Amino acid sequence: MKAASQRYTSDVVLAAATGSAVLVILSLLLLLLVQIFSGGLGQISWQFLSTAPSKGGLAGGIWPAIFGTMLLVLLMTMAAVPMGVATALYLHEYARADAWLTRLVRAAVANLAGVPSIVFGLFGVGFFIETVGTKIDNIFYDGDLLYGKPAILWASMTLALLTLPVVIVATEEALKAIPLDHREGSLALGATKWQTIVRVILPQALPGILTGAILAVSRGAGEVAPILFTGAAYYLPFLPAHPTDQFMHLGYHVFVLATQSPDVNATLPNLYATVLVLLVLTFLLNIAAVIVRARVRAKLRG
Amino acid sequence: MKIRASNLNFFYGSTQALHGINIQIPAQQVTAFIGPSGCGKSTFLRTLNRMNDTIPGTRVEGQVELDGENIYAPDTDVVALRQRVGMVFQKPNPFPKTIYENVAYGLRVNGLVQSKAEMDERVEEALANAAIWSEVKDRLHSSALSLSGGQQQRICIARALVIRPEVLLMDEPASALDPLATQKIEELILKLRSTYTIVIVTHNMQQATRVSDQTGFFLLGKLIEFDTTEKIFHTPNDTRTKDYITGRFG
Numbered sequence: 001m002k003a004a005s006q007r008y009t010s011d012v013v014l015a016a017a018t019g020s021a022v023l024v025i026l027s028l029l030l031l032l033l034v035q036i037f038s039g040g041l042g043q044i045s046w047q048f049l050s051t052a053p054s055k056g057g058l059a060g061g062i063w064p065a066i067f068g069t070m071l072l073v074l075l076m077t078m079a080a081v082p083m084g085v086a087t088a089l090y091l092h093e094y095a096r097a098d099a100w101l102t103r104l105v106r107a108a109v110a111n112l113a114g115v116p117s118i119v120f121g122l123f124g125v126g127f128f129i130e131t132v133g134t135k136i137d138n139i140f141y142d143g144d145l146l147y148g149k150p151a152i153l154w155a156s157m158t159l160a161l162l163t164l165p166v167v168i169v170a171t172e173e174a175l176k177a178i179p180l181d182h183r184e185g186s187l188a189l190g191a192t193k194w195q196t197i198v199r200v201i202l203p204q205a206l207p208g209i210l211t212g213a214i215l216a217v218s219r220g221a222g223e224v225a226p227i228l229f230t231g232a233a234y235y236l237p238f239l240p241a242h243p244t245d246q247f248m249h250l251g252y253h254v255f256v257l258a259t260q261s262p263d264v265n266a267t268l269p270n271l272y273a274t275v276l277v278l279l280v281l282t283f284l285l286n287i288a289a290v291i292v293r294a295r296v297r298a299k300l301r302g
Numbered sequence: 303m304k305i306r307a308s309n310l311n312f313f314y315g316s317t318q319a320l321h322g323i324n325i326q327i328p329a330q331q332v333t334a335f336i337g338p339s340g341c342g343k344s345t346f347l348r349t350l351n352r353m354n355d356t357i358p359g360t361r362v363e364g365q366v367e368l369d370g371e372n373i374y375a376p377d378t379d380v381v382a383l384r385q386r387v388g389m390v391f392q393k394p395n396p397f398p399k400t401i402y403e404n405v406a407y408g409l410r411v412n413g414l415v416q417s418k419a420e421m422d423e424r425v426e427e428a429l430a431n432a433a434i435w436s437e438v439k440d441r442l443h444s445s446a447l448s449l450s451g452g453q454q455q456r457i458c459i460a461r462a463l464v465i466r467p468e469v470l471l472m473d474e475p476a477s478a479l480d481p482l483a484t485q486k487i488e489e490l491i492l493k494l495r496s497t498y499t500i501v502i503v504t505h506n507m508q509q510a511t512r513v514s515d516q517t518g519f520f521l522l523g524k525l526i527e528f529d530t531t532e533k534i535f536h537t538p539n540d541t542r543t544k545d546y547i548t549g550r551f552g
Binding site for chain 2: 096179181182183184185186187188189190191192195199200203204300301
């Protein structure tokens, strides 16, 4: 009986230990949310959401940063999802699993996911701006500086590189889950491999691809390091209208308000409110994608 | 003869799965293949529409002729071959699409119809031929996955029939179904017999006697005996065939 009660005690202790770990995490999250909401909610107004900042962030709103963040995430998704899906399709549907090239690509994808985001930022400057952008300027614009400088185009491309592994992995998982039966069923009806991919495989993989896109958006919307050198502006009273324009970004704006303001304490309410907007925006982007995914899934199930 | 295999060897990597198969399969009859699991009967079936091509590391020697043309010739259009040689799989595998879209799939990918009206007509015809039209005609636009297993398998048969193949390969088409659904599939096979050359793999010997005109017995990758179903099940020449059909092994 003693042994049994000892085992019982250790059960209770473990349950308590794991439970309190959860409790600590939850309270920290709650604390964070309460602080952000209580500090920022009072500052949120239509005016705050719809105007540009002024007086070094002391007054005015954050509309250019909201707009810039949304446009950045949109462009990033437009680049990362097709590239990631194409890579996953190649890896899973075309490449031989044991070929050295396949292994190399897989290793590259895994390593890409582990690269610190600031390195992506530097890569963006070196590759997109200094190399690609400058080449475009030299060839098409007689060396006038247009593409060879920080721009929302290059920032979104850099961010797309950062989020690419997420899309690739999610898409590949989705492809793996599709039964061989469906591929064979399609091929046996005289469909080509490409028709099978477009008409049978991709529709079924769509929820998984959307999961990848959701994760990419969540990751990308809050990242500042990759866009720091590649396109984010400290202060820009107008909205980006061309791919080569710079843009304001909520995450970077938070950094600016917190560290670069002439009077940090006075900007505190705006700082809280900006953080709140960033949180809510990321949350809304997620919700939208989750709803789309749920609809696609329901349609597949019939 | 519709199909003729000559000295056909088949390899998965270094493992030989078929050894020198020679067979002639007549048109517009039902030919059944029986044999214990792993004897190569399904592998042989899948060489007839080159379905094994999709498995990496496989290799074929010898030849298979369809109407006198070697389907393993280097210039064979595999996609065109599969339009002529349809296939129904062991597990019902409708796509997660509507019933209508499942059946219309073959017409769409092969560009076989010009108008919506023609498409409707062909889909209805195929569903009727697969003896499932009356059960699904009011729900063509609901998901094929909402049907029972037996109904799903008949949808898969309709899906194969809609492109009007000459040969229909069936890989244990009733093994995942209950007795009633199995009976429906068997009735369907007998009905389709006059129009198509049907080759069916089955592990159910009663099924072979009920539906087939010829039966081939496979063992360890070899075609041991091939004759009329009557002969195979009553007076087989080979003792191994006799042992198998009398239930001594397998």
